[in-house]
Amino acid sequence: MVSNAAKALVLLVALIHVAIAVTEMCFWELPEIHSRLGFTPDEAHKVAPIVANAGLYNGFLAAGLVWGLLSRARTFQIGMFFLTCVIIAGIFGAATLKWTTLVLQSGPGVLAILAVWVSRNAAQPDAAPDRGGN
DSSP states (O other), rough: OOOOOHHHHHHHHHHHHHHHHHHHHHHHHHHHGGGGGGGOHHHHHHHHHHHHOOOOOOOOHHHHHHHHHSSSSSHHHHHHHHHHHHHHHHHHHHHHOTTTTTTIIIIIHHHHHHHHHHHHHHHSSSOOOSSSSS
C-alpha cells in the first residue's frame, strides 16, 4: 500500500507532465515558450513537429502515472516504472536541452519515487518483497 502523501506526489508529477505535453503540443510556437530554450521564432517553427512529438511522449508518461494511481493491481510496480522513466527523461533533457529540466522534471520524480518506496516499505516492514499483485 502506498501512502496518500506518496500518491499526491505521483499525481503532482503526472500534472507536471500534462502541462509539459500541452505546452509542447499546443503552445510551443509562442515566443514566451520557445525563447526559454533559446529558439528563435524561425527555429521554433522548424522544430515544432519534433517538439509536439516529445509532448505526446510526456502525455504518455502522465497517462502511465495516472494508470498506476488508479490501478488495483501492481500499483507499486507501475508507479515505479513510470517514475523511473520520468527521471531518465529529465536527465536526458538536462543533458540535451537545459539543466533546469533536471530540477523541473527529475526533481519531482525523485521525490515521488522516494515517497512511494518509503511508504511501501513502511507499510510492510517485516514482509518479504511482493513479487506481484498490489
